[in-house]
Amino acid sequence: MRIGEVAEQSGLAPQTIRFYEREGLLPEPARGPNGYREYDATVLGRLAFVRGAQAAGLSLAEIASILDLRREGAVPCSHVQSLLHAKLAEVRARRRELEELEVDLEGLLARSEELDPADCSDAQVCHVIAADRR
Structure with missing residues (x-):
């Protein structure tokens, strides 16, 4: 073929x-x-x-x-099983990271609704994502 x-x-x-x-x-x-x-x-x-x-x-x-x-x-079954265990651990770790990112993004959005764009300085670029936001 x-x-x-x-x-x-x-x-x-x-x-x-x-x-x-x-x-x-x-x-x-x-x-x-x-x-x-x-x-x-x-x-x-x-x-x-x-x-x-x-x-x-x-x-x-x-x-x-x-x-x-x-x-x-x-x-290769035992090798495949170990690869799948490792992949599952990676997925679970990534899910935790994404959950933390979700919380951070929700916080940034809440912060953005409270801030006045007129108070944003050139040095900060955008005070919604300022380094001292916490």
Whole structure:
């Protein structure tokens, strides 16, 4: 199957498929006598895995590490589990950061409603976001 067919069946652009090849996420396809890439049907499963891993928040480097383990003959499930635990911890930490930012933004908006723009100096640029706001 040629890259256009793979793109159509996978829902990915041909450029994305070529990028994944360059990054080592896909095996190098065979080449026909005309130089065109010739893929076998297994590439669709690999692309589905890559898309699923990305949807779970894994980076391309993390995905490559999983594929490397599989290529070496290892079952990567425990590695995937540790990556997912780490990703979940990152998401929870980011959520806490966003909650803190939400409180800060609400405070700035409340402050902006109490301040008079005429009192803002050039040195402060904007007294709503002045360094001494707390």
